[in-house]
Amino acid sequence: MRNDENLDKQHALATRFATNLMTQPNAITEEDLTELREFFTDDQLIELSLDVMKWNYQKVSVALGTDREVREGELSELHFDASGKWSFS
Numbered sequence: 001m002r003n004d005e006n007l008d009k010q011h012a013l014a015t016r017f018a019t020n021l022m023t024q025p026n027a028i029t030e031e032d033l034t035e036l037r038e039f040f041t042d043d044q045l046i047e048l049s050l051d052v053m054k055w056n057y058q059k060v061s062v063a064l065g066t067d068r069e070v071r072e073g074e075l076s077e078l079h080f081d082a083s084g085k086w087s088f089s
Contacts, residue, residue: 006039009039010039010040013032013035013036013039014036014039014040014048016032017032017036017045017048018048018052020032021049021052021053022052022056022059033045070088076088
């Protein structure tokens with residue numbers, strides 16, 4: 001069982017990894033990966049990487065101003081069904 005200190009470190013490492021992957025992937029070092037592997041398997045790191053990239057696909061359209069609102073002037077809620085498929089409501 002993990003103690004709180006390890007869990008905090010695990011979250012901090014995952015957050016730093018995700019942030020670097022989104023903003024400056026070349027900043028991810030071998031030391032970072034070694035630290036991450038204390039808590040995550042390679043398969044988990046691949047899954048985390050794919051999740052980060054999946055949820056950041058819109059960055060280019062947002063930066064270019066070509067993104068569109070689902071409902072103009074309103075926030076939309078994102079929902080997931082049992083299989084993980086997402087939809088807006």
